Amino acid sequence: MPTKHHVTATINGDPAEFLCTTEQTLLDVLRDVLYLTGSKEGCASGDCGACSVILDGRLVCSCLVLGVEAEGRDIETIEGMASGDELHPLQQKFLEHAALQCGVCTPGFLIAAKALLTRKSDPTETEVRYWLAGNLCRCTGYDKIVRAVLDAAAEMRGN
């Protein structure tokens, strides 16, 4: 039987190493091995986006990545978003716009929105809605989330 894989990666800028079986997804590793429980498991099939992370600069569902595939890769999770006690502008705007209720989808939305604003500092509302189509929220109804992202984008551009 294969033994566990020894994996070395960079997570939120820090070197990380872990052991995982082939079956464990990157989400399983983040939550159950590294205790980074900010990324959530919603559907475990790539439909809901609650487990979104940034893998080598690409937004992905961590439930659809094997932990062993993280070898040598750079991973950004919600835990790396704030700088110490200072919230990222997206996090601050989500609070100001009340863009969350239960909060399970929120880490995924924040990471997905961050990936968008890294690529496009001035997205249109339509672009925001299409970019976030892979993130499901069953509480707020999306309008507040979209407004928070647009407001954060404006602030980050210095408007």
Next chain:
Amino acid sequence: MDYRSPGSVKEAVELLATHDGAAHVLAGGTDLLVKLRGGFVAPEVVVDVKSIPQLRGIARDAGGFRIGAATSCAELTEHAALSAAWPGVVEALHLIGSTQIQGRATAGGNLCNASPAADSVPAMIAAGVICQVAGPGGEREVPVEKIVIGPGRTSLARGEFVVGFRLPKPLPRSGDAYLRFIPRTEMDIAVVGVGVALALDENGVCTHARVGLGAVAPTPLLVEAAGKALVGTRIDAAALAALADATSAVCKPIDDKRGTVAYRIKVAGVLARRAALIALERAQARNDKGARGAH
């Protein structure tokens, strides 16, 4: 279950062949991981092909484009030259799943998952894309429409896998387009999908047309009669009606809550006509550009 990440095609073929059917190729994983979790597949080893240089990236040469089978949809859709040459293929690739899925899903995976409703496949069939297949007997080239032989089933022999695709250089005055119908605006599986690629002569007469059809039969289809309905015409109303009829005629769809048989057959013809009109517009725009000497 073991995990292997071979660095060469030869090594991957050996792994796939020696495990005698108990090895599964892993590219983007967006279908495989769901099947693993659901217990629908239980391989002894997953062979991650993303570390094989030949499987990654987009290259342009005199013959057109060569795409590594494990290149992500995000990389493909961000490629300006590929988007300009084959906008229909690229728009089909772009429709596969969410932003998150685009970051992982691959053209090779979309084909070899062998779903009748795979979005990229009808567009690639229309574009005349050739699949590069590696296996124990060496490499062979196969038209993309010969790969899927049933839901979840491919014509690939044991030990074979898709390493890349060749997209021809677009003909002068040509264009392609892909349209699908879904009940929502995003994040859904095609009820019908149609790809059309066509080319015109200097007088606007259609000289070449191929139609790929998805989600209305056990496999994606090349609809030769639909292409023939356009060739030799100026793609007028009568030709478009014949195209729609020929497309609807080959549909053998399932009946489910997302679309009845009659509805899917009707919509297939409608989408074929609309996709042909978009492809025509693109062909004419390319012609205008040519006339101005801008390539």
